[in-house]
Amino acid sequence: MFKRVEETAGTAITFSFEGKELTARAGDTVAAALLAAGERSLRASAVSASPRGPFCLMGVCFDCLVQIDGVPNRQACMVAVKEGMSVHRQDSEPEAVSL
Amino acid sequence: MTADTIVIGGGLVGAAIAYGIAREGESVTVLDEGDVAFRASRGNFGLVWVQSKGLSMPEYARWTRRSADLWPGFAETLCEETGVSTNYYKPGGAHICLSEEEFEEQAGVIRRMNQVHGAEHYGGQILSRAELDDILPGLGPEVVGGTYSPHDGHASPLYLMRALHAAFLKAGGQYQANARAQEINRDGEGFAVTTPAGTFKAAKIVLAAGLGNRRLGPMVGLDVPVNPLKGQILVTERARPFLSMPTHVVRQTEEGSVLIGDSHEDEGFDTRSKPRVMAEIAARAIRAFPFLKDLRVVRSWAALRVMSADGFPIYQQSERQPGAFAINCHSGVTLAGAHALALAPMIVRGRLEEELSAFSVRRFDVQAR
């Protein structure tokens, strides 16, 4: 589990992961907020559908891809978490199109 | 370092011919460049495409169709021999028209082709917007109609390349990378090719070096007038399958990536991707399929098509040195079946058949006079 070294930093933000309501702090990326909430596995890989989670946390590895507010393949470590954001696990074959 | 035949060039053209020769039992050596060659094969869009090809040259239309007909068995054999699937599918293919003018022109092409080759045989269909909607959901409002051919299909150019290389090696072929042909000399009745990796000798030689044939041709008494025509392709992230068949501008690969093509730019030998052209390609794809707009481009490719003056292939045997052949085309995927299974046996027999005479470089002399 992760703990915060500055308990007072950042105002509380409510967002959801897989429909579950979670609390983050202003200044969190989606990846940081999910890790802080104990979520490490964020997607299924594209080839073998094996579980993956944040790895580099600096926008390089693309292993933290999630679906944010309906848009797939977002880098969780590069997107700031926002109030009311709806985050979902990334499927191995994301529906990129809404026909 | 002696073989029956040397093939210069390990791209799709060279690999298909080398594989075809090797499976006939000849010993073949492929001499290839290094890791960063122009390698048009890596920028291929992956269509096995028949419709609208060869409007002004019926021989090309027939040759293309012959290759498309060979493809199903060819793909199966390659997969059996190597375990590498070329991801070949033949669901037919569509040409999507974004304006009345384009539709009229494209429909005209199909009508004429049906006329020349017989509608029953050629099978081209002109589809209204409503008919197109039935086979391709999600078309944009600008699409006015299109054409369809049941003989079209698509395959992965990269896996085709890998399968050809693997099958060629399995058939006993020798592959030599980092062996750019520097000089070709007569060696008795045969040829000796000087490369940084050593000198290679063979009775016959096939120039399949793409744009390199322009340089190599004169060494064996051949003039090979080819020029680069840049094409750029965009590749998106993977998505769930949504496209039932390839179209001439958008195709979805087995992996789920969407390939979006392609440009025709006369830019010399510059292989860099250019944002302006990438933007045009992207815009046209969105006009065809608006739902693609949120999909992300992960890669772009720019490669140089190997173009003759009329755009048709060059199949030429040297008159002065009959053991030498020059092979050029820009449809390395479509023609792979014919190259491996029809052209290669001719090279083994030492003579290009009459049906390929239309592809001789002599046609350019006639035009010049």
Add this chain to the structure above:
Amino acid sequence: MSTYDVAIIGAGPAGMAAAIETARAGLSTIVLDEQPAPGGQIYRAIEASGPARTRILGPDYAAGRKLAEDFRASGAHYVAGATVWNIDSELSVDFSLPGGSKQIRAGSIVVATGAIERPTPMPGWTLPGVTTAGGLQILLKAQGLVGDDVVFVGSGPLFWLIAAQMVEAGVKPKAMVETVPRSRYLAALKHLPAALGAASYLRKGMAMIAAVRRAGVPIHTDAKEIRIDGSERVEGVSFTSGGREHQLATTSVALHQGVVPNQQVTRLLRCEHLWNESQHCFVPKLDEAFRTTVAGVYVAGDGAGIGGAKSAALRGRLVGLAIAEKAGKAGPEERRKVAEELAREAKIRPLLETLYAPSPEILSPADDTLVCRCEEVTAGAIRKAVDMGAPGPNQVKSFLRAGMGPCQGRMCGLAVTEIIAARRGEPVSAVDYYRIRPPLKPLALSELAALETDEPVPADIQAEAEAVH
């Protein structure tokens, strides 16, 4: 399209320092930064860091605050959240902002995109719960998050620094599994006299290791045969050390084998690169003024070769001064002084580079180990492609799709090159690297389509030439 005298990519120490100098010389300067605030990864969130974080991260981190202040005051135009996705040889830069793509043109470009962690292929390294060690530090810097139950695996200064910072934060690592082979110490010893010229680094290094040891963190040295276990997520780490097999249960593993230059931009620009044997990575070929082989393009900071934060800032200054000098806005004296300081900084490097060279195991992963994380390509498949004749990474890429996923080869490139070189028995420099093409980061089709540029549209783009494909 806006035109600037200087465009700087990245706002870490090198980018900030370069911008301060060019702006001071009166050159119009734009700084395009992918992050939300200046600092790069080394000074990540330096402006937002509260007292607790700053204390834990220590004075070397806090030193970045002054640089960020000077940068903010410099007059350089800072664009946060700007993802550069293409630069061409005419020095046009395309970058993505939340509202869409923009294009600018610059007289000079400074690539200050820093370093990334070296790829560390080993069994289990894709499991959730495995991060880079640097990734953990970014969570600490940017969000003040510290994870418990962390087993560190690898080697290098950062390996110990982060562990020491966690100890300082009161959440000590579960174990340190160090991969430095015993034989390295003797080899490193001969660089010790030179390193004494940078004694403060030696003292700091020893203090970090001592702090971790004092906190009672188990330290396993000379670790080999490392495997990360788990099916859905990390469950443990297995290895041998001191002639014994070890199995540690854990939910979190942090990997580190040093950092390497982020080559994406310089490769995109087709700058010439050289193999640096001591640092075991490619570096762009640079002249004494940090100019690449592409006219008008400079590289500052760790992207030019690993030197650390201080060195990065000094090299940023040198690049800024060189550009100012070329524009007739500065003399050579200051550049000479900074260069001397840089030489002093470099004295520690041979020792570090010898001792903390990448572990032999990650350089030659077992056949069934995944190397390309995106397309899930194993080391064995790469070796097979080489046996089929593939002369380098670009042919391997087209045979296997290695490097074709969304990370565009960042996480596998060096490892793929090394595996090919070893299999072919050729020097790494001869095998070379992936060819990098735009976009540097994935870009929505709609954003690309909306692009407005000054480039002429080729006349025949829409023309359906007969016989295409």
